[in-house]
Amino acid sequence: KKNVLVVCSYEAPEDKEDVFARRACPAFLSFTNAAYLAGVTVELPCHCKPPQVHSVVWFHKKHWGGSEDTRLLSDHHGNKLLDSSRVPHSGDLRSRFSIRLFSLLIFRAGPDDSGVYLCGSAHRDFFYGYDLDIQEAHTLPADGPGAPQPLYRFFTSYRRWSVCDRCGEPGEQVRAGLCYVHSRFLHVRYRRTNHTAASCGSGAVPRAFGLSRLGSRGGAEMEVRRCQVKCPPQPPPSPKLLALMAFLGYSSSSRPAEVPVYYLNHPAERVLTLGCPGARPNLAVAWDRESEPIYRSEHHVLGRNVSGAPPRLLIDMGHHLVFTPAKTEDSGVYYCWLQGRRTAEIRLLVYVRLGRGQSVTSHPDFLLALRMVLAAYSVMTAVFTLLVLLRAPCCPLFQGFI
Numbered sequence: 001k002k003n004v005l006v007v008c009s010y011e012a013p014e015d016k017e018d019v020f021a022r023r024a025c026p027a028f029l030s031f032t033n034a035a036y037l038a039g040v041t042v043e044l045p046c047h048c049k050p051p052q053v054h055s056v057v058w059f060h061k062k063h064w065g066g067s068e069d070t071r072l073l074s075d076h077h078g079n080k081l082l083d084s085s086r087v088p089h090s091g092d093l094r095s096r097f098s099i100r101l102f103s104l105l106i107f108r109a110g111p112d113d114s115g116v117y118l119c120g121s122a123h124r125d126f127f128y129g130y131d132l133d134i135q136e137a138h139t140l141p142a143d144g145p146g147a148p149q150p151l152y153r154f155f156t157s158y159r160r161w162s163v164c165d166r167c168g169e170p171g172e173q174v175r176a177g178l179c180y181v182h183s184r185f186l187h188v189r190y191r192r193t194n195h196t197a198a199s200c201g202s203g204a205v206p207r208a209f210g211l212s213r214l215g216s217r218g219g220a221e222m223e224v225r226r227c228q229v230k231c232p233p234q235p236p237p238s239p240k241l242l243a244l245m246a247f248l249g250y251s252s253s254s255r256p257a258e259v260p261v262y263y264l265n266h267p268a269e270r271v272l273t274l275g276c277p278g279a280r281p282n283l284a285v286a287w288d289r290e291s292e293p294i295y296r297s298e299h300h301v302l303g304r305n306v307s308g309a310p311p312r313l314l315i316d317m318g319h320h321l322v323f324t325p326a327k328t329e330d331s332g333v334y335y336c337w338l339q340g341r342r343t344a345e346i347r348l349l350v351y352v353r354l355g356r357g358q359s360v361t362s363h364p365d366f367l368l369a370l371r372m373v374l375a376a377y378s379v380m381t382a383v384f385t386l387l388v389l390l391r392a393p394c395c396p397l398f399q400g401f402i
Helices: 239-248 366-391 396-401
Strands: 032-037 042-044 057-061 097-100 103-106 115-120 126-135 152-158 171-183 197-199 221-227 261-267 272-274 285-289 292-294 313-315 321-323 332-338 341-351
Touching: 032 042, 032 171, 032 197, 042 126, 126 197, 272 341
Parallel strands: 032 126, 261 341
Antiparallel strands: 042 103, 057 115, 097 103, 115 126, 152 171, 171 197, 171 221, 272 321, 285 292, 285 332, 313 321, 332 341
């Protein structure tokens, strides 16, 4: 018998759009390496999605995990599975993501969110895949932990220094760098964009390199330096605004600075995250409490304070002001700066939630409140006694002298 090779061809329907004409989509499913700093909001677009698909399904799997470790992040209609009311206080991935315009958004991404992400449809079609690597700001040795130089080498890709985060007073500049591995032995499925480099926590790095214990927790670096710049002049008000203020009887010098005010109430003994409105990872953000600046270099260095213990108050790589946990003494007025200018005022009230094993006496202001109640009770008792004595008839003993 002779072996006969049969070649079958497939012709796409005429009414189906050629998605490869708009973007170079992979012929087989490969993963695009994407590395970010911990604490930022990550957006993963669902590329190569045909226009006739009106909802997407997102999947997540840990690096080196099996098929049983794959988690479904959305249902077959593209809706997220859990409520986002706990965003961004919860550490659960499924409580910190959102799907907007088919893109997956992960709020305050952390190292545990690293892994493989796939977007597809309810018909088991897969459109695009990401190899996500979230790195915390720690120092990684330049040559690796005893790694043979011919196999791979580390390098850090730094961003530019940010602008000074405050103007008119001492501020700071921040520069962050992500860890990458250069090697000829990277996994081919994870190196579609770059054939010789991938982020340190990527699935492209072979297990034989022995980097799995470091993963994405020891790769990124952050540098902080002091700065002080002058505030740029404010643009002159429009003639229409000046005419309206003159009509109302106000002068241009009395025009107040427009800084929006936000009010926030939060229970004590829980993690609290404050975000500056309009902030993005590539912008310079600073925080003040009342008139006291909160400097990264003084309160903590790379997530740890000067004593070596994890700080209770820190500014993460996503420029969030994080309280771990929040205390009642944290109540007050906070200001955030964006690109050197003060842009928002946040009035924070941290309160104690009673019940669930907590008593009234556990409140730090219990003694002060008790003194005030007792003082008010004493005053009311004295007034009541005085009124009774004034309205009582005179004593019969003295009636004969009247």
